[in-house]
Amino acid sequence: MGVLRFAAAAVALLASVGEAAPSSPVSTVNKRALKFDFGGEKVRGVNLGGWFVLEPWITPSIFENAPAAAVDEYTFCESLGKDEAKSRLEAHWSSFYTENDFALIKQYGLNMVRIPIGYWSITPLDDPYVQGAYEHLKTAVQWAGNHGLKVMIDLHGAPRSQNGFDNSGRRGAIGWTQGESVENTKKALNKIRDDFANNDAVAAIELLNEPMGPQLNMDTVRQFYYDGWGNLRTTNVAIVFHDAFEGVTSWNEFGAGMDNLVLDTHHYEVFDSGALSMGINDHIKTACDFGNQMASNNKWTIAGEWSGASTDCAKWLNGRDVGARYDGSFNKDGQGSYYIGDCARKSVGTVAGLNEAERNNIQNFIKAQIAAFEKGAGWIFWTWKNEAAPEWHFQNLTEAGLVPQPLSSAASSGICG
Numbered sequence: 001m002g003v004l005r006f007a008a009a010a011v012a013l014l015a016s017v018g019e020a021a022p023s024s025p026v027s028t029v030n031k032r033a034l035k036f037d038f039g040g041e042k043v044r045g046v047n048l049g050g051w052f053v054l055e056p057w058i059t060p061s062i063f064e065n066a067p068a069a070a071v072d073e074y075t076f077c078e079s080l081g082k083d084e085a086k087s088r089l090e091a092h093w094s095s096f097y098t099e100n101d102f103a104l105i106k107q108y109g110l111n112m113v114r115i116p117i118g119y120w121s122i123t124p125l126d127d128p129y130v131q132g133a134y135e136h137l138k139t140a141v142q143w144a145g146n147h148g149l150k151v152m153i154d155l156h157g158a159p160r161s162q163n164g165f166d167n168s169g170r171r172g173a174i175g176w177t178q179g180e181s182v183e184n185t186k187k188a189l190n191k192i193r194d195d196f197a198n199n200d201a202v203a204a205i206e207l208l209n210e211p212m213g214p215q216l217n218m219d220t221v222r223q224f225y226y227d228g229w230g231n232l233r234t235t236n237v238a239i240v241f242h243d244a245f246e247g248v249t250s251w252n253e254f255g256a257g258m259d260n261l262v263l264d265t266h267h268y269e270v271f272d273s274g275a276l277s278m279g280i281n282d283h284i285k286t287a288c289d290f291g292n293q294m295a296s297n298n299k300w301t302i303a304g305e306w307s308g309a310s311t312d313c314a315k316w317l318n319g320r321d322v323g324a325r326y327d328g329s330f331n332k333d334g335q336g337s338y339y340i341g342d343c344a345r346k347s348v349g350t351v352a353g354l355n356e357a358e359r360n361n362i363q364n365f366i367k368a369q370i371a372a373f374e375k376g377a378g379w380i381f382w383t384w385k386n387e388a389a390p391e392w393h394f395q396n397l398t399e400a401g402l403v404p405q406p407l408s409s410a411a412s413s414g415i416c417g
Helices: 007-014 060-064 075-079 083-093 101-107 134-147 181-196 218-232 279-298 356-373 394-399
Strands: 041-046 112-118 150-157 202-206 238-242 261-266 302-303 376-383
Touching: 041 302, 041 356, 075 083, 083 134, 083 394, 101 134, 134 150, 134 218, 181 202, 181 218, 238 302, 279 302, 279 356, 302 356, 356 376
Parallel strands: 041 112, 041 376, 112 150, 150 202, 202 238, 238 261, 261 302, 302 376
Antiparallel strands: none
């Protein structure tokens, strides 16, 4: 995709972006210097979710054994105290993933892992979080390199929360862009750059996961992206930015003269009642249509998160003690929902517990999404493993035969026409 399409306008545009504006308007690092051939080779990856940023639905056991006030990593640490939180998190960081996971990821035909991490693990501030995950990130990168996998390091949580979700580290109000939060975010990114950009395994750095554009000043978000690119542009890593929920085709005018940009968009069909009411054929059609949008964008575009789920029935998927829209029990921030179906058959905990119809639907939905997203630059499934959410467990889904092997066969299957 032509990320330099608007290069003629680069001088005027980049002159206005402060920290991002280089002395030479176009980076001297060209696409051929990257460690992964974005646009040439399809990204086929998995997220290592729930490892360095806790999410209650990925590892419910961690939260079931913590006070009720623990709804995210911030309150987990706050409610337990730093010593106890540190002890429990060290045990989790040391065991949830092992090098064998990376060997299997490679064996199953994948070429990239996206590793989420929070600012507090990199450049901590005065808050309840505990540190230590960053050292384990270094080990994870080494393991990836050992097995021929490329790494996208994803800054998943920013100071004051960029989206109000528990996956930002702190559920609740969206406070990012207030105070020094943007500057502190850039400091975390600069440390990732200094520590990892020269590592042969690290092919990309994502500036920030899922900033909630509709509730933020988008001028501020775009300026942050410009500045983040400016701070990373002399490295040979791709610079990834999320679409901020503004739509995958809304960024075509952004980035004139800025090379090595990758647009990350996330595609889920489970977080509103309309999508949850669709049958499998409509889910497949929606995914295929989204792939066409990705292909129409003028940047390398990946679906950096997606899953095999067609319901939100997984325990605590919407947050600890928040119900599901699918069965009408959703109860967050005064938002209601209505009954669509029973979650009892949809939250069995293992792929083996699914019936034949459910397995067939998941298999076809996954195949369609892979085919769709490979119309763009590729995809990264969310997530490699979890404790009790089979539609989101790539390892188990693959072992059960519900993920096409080889992965390249999805695009040639004709499922998207």
